[in-house]
Amino acid sequence: MSTDATETAAAETEAETNVAAETEAETDAAAETGTATETEPDVPSPGERRREAKRERAAERDAEAQREAEDVAASADDTVHLRVFRYDPDVEGKTEPYFDDFHVPFTKGMTVLDALIWARDNYDPSLTFRHSCRQAICGSDALFVNGRQRLACKTQISDMSEPVMVEPLPHSAVEKDLVVDMEHFYDQMEAVEPYFQTNELPEDELEEQRQTRENREKIKMSTRCIWCAACMSSCNIAAGNNEYLGPAALNKAYRFAMDEREGEDMTEHRLQLIEEENGVWRCQTQFSCTEVCPKDIPLTEHIQALKREAVKHNLKFW
Numbered sequence: 001m002s003t004d005a006t007e008t009a010a011a012e013t014e015a016e017t018n019v020a021a022e023t024e025a026e027t028d029a030a031a032e033t034g035t036a037t038e039t040e041p042d043v044p045s046p047g048e049r050r051r052e053a054k055r056e057r058a059a060e061r062d063a064e065a066q067r068e069a070e071d072v073a074a075s076a077d078d079t080v081h082l083r084v085f086r087y088d089p090d091v092e093g094k095t096e097p098y099f100d101d102f103h104v105p106f107t108k109g110m111t112v113l114d115a116l117i118w119a120r121d122n123y124d125p126s127l128t129f130r131h132s133c134r135q136a137i138c139g140s141d142a143l144f145v146n147g148r149q150r151l152a153c154k155t156q157i158s159d160m161s162e163p164v165m166v167e168p169l170p171h172s173a174v175e176k177d178l179v180v181d182m183e184h185f186y187d188q189m190e191a192v193e194p195y196f197q198t199n200e201l202p203e204d205e206l207e208e209q210r211q212t213r214e215n216r217e218k219i220k221m222s223t224r225c226i227w228c229a230a231c232m233s234s235c236n237i238a239a240g241n242n243e244y245l246g247p248a249a250l251n252k253a254y255r256f257a258m259d260e261r262e263g264e265d266m267t268e269h270r271l272q273l274i275e276e277e278n279g280v281w282r283c284q285t286q287f288s289c290t291e292v293c294p295k296d297i298p299l300t301e302h303i304q305a306l307k308r309e310a311v312k313h314n315l316k317f318w
């Protein structure tokens with residue numbers, strides 16, 4: 001090779017080296033400024049891929065569980081047919097009330113609440129209803145079942161004719177499916193001051209506030225209220241007059257007005273509360289509240305007793 005040729009080759013090699021170095025520098029700069037990502041395809045991160053796979057597995061499991069539930073219901077010797085009220089103001093297509101049918105495998109001792117839970121867990125997780133204790137203590141699952149207010153957890157499916165119609169409590173605004181707004185009911189309860197109040201305290205601060213056996217017996221049934229609102233829902237007067245205190249609140253007023261430990265001043269205050277325009281005299285003695293109360297409280301009897309006390313309280317002797 002001639003000297004010229006050698007110099008030309010050396011110059012070309014140097015130029016190529018410079019181009020390679022510039023390209024590398026540009027790549028580094030692009031990486032630093034983030035411009036390289038604009039041209040690369042959007043590849044999910046390993047975390048996103050894992051989450052997506054998890055979602056897919058969960059959806060498969062749900063679908064499988066639903067298929068199994070349908071198989072179980074189809075192969076069960078005995079199923080119960082529920083027709084359940086549905087409504088959801090936030091979901092398109094459910095803003096108008098309608099009924100859903102569920103066929104639930106029957107088991108001995110099954111309650112309406114058990115059947116609803118089975119339907120929710122196996123057919124439709126969006127089916128909404130309140131419940132907690134499952135033993136007629138918390139009062140959260142009062143519903144309108146086959147045309148009557150009942151606690152779902154206390155109502156045996158075997159006692160119901162089919163289809164078992166399950167609806168929210170009448171005369172209350174429905175929030176979603178079987179859940180009603182309880183605020184008005186709680187307001188009425190609050191209006192009668194449903195707590196023990198007395199100025200007559202025992203002399204010794206550690207002494208108990210004793211009650212006689214007879215007095216305890218008198219108020220015993222009234223203390224059983226679990227605030228389920230079944231009575232209020234069944235009452236025609238409460239349905240027509242939103243201000244009426246209603247049977248549960250009047251029963252609560254009875255519970256404290258008849259408690260001899262509160263003292264005369266407080267009894268007088270309590271009688272004034274229930275004598276208001278929308279108090280005890282609104283009751284028309286229809287017995288519907290007594291009929292539906294799941295704790296068998298003689299509500300109408302208690303309201304009548306309050307009326308008698310109110311009359312005595314207002315009698316004037318000259």
Ligand code: SF4
Pocket residue numbers: 224225226227228229230231232247248251292293294295296297299
């Ligand atoms: S009085 Fe009976 S029906 Fe009414 S809220 Fe209390 S437990 Fe329920």
Ligand code: FES
Pocket residue numbers: 131132133134135136137138139140141151152153154
């Ligand atoms: S679930 Fe508590 S009263 Fe029915």
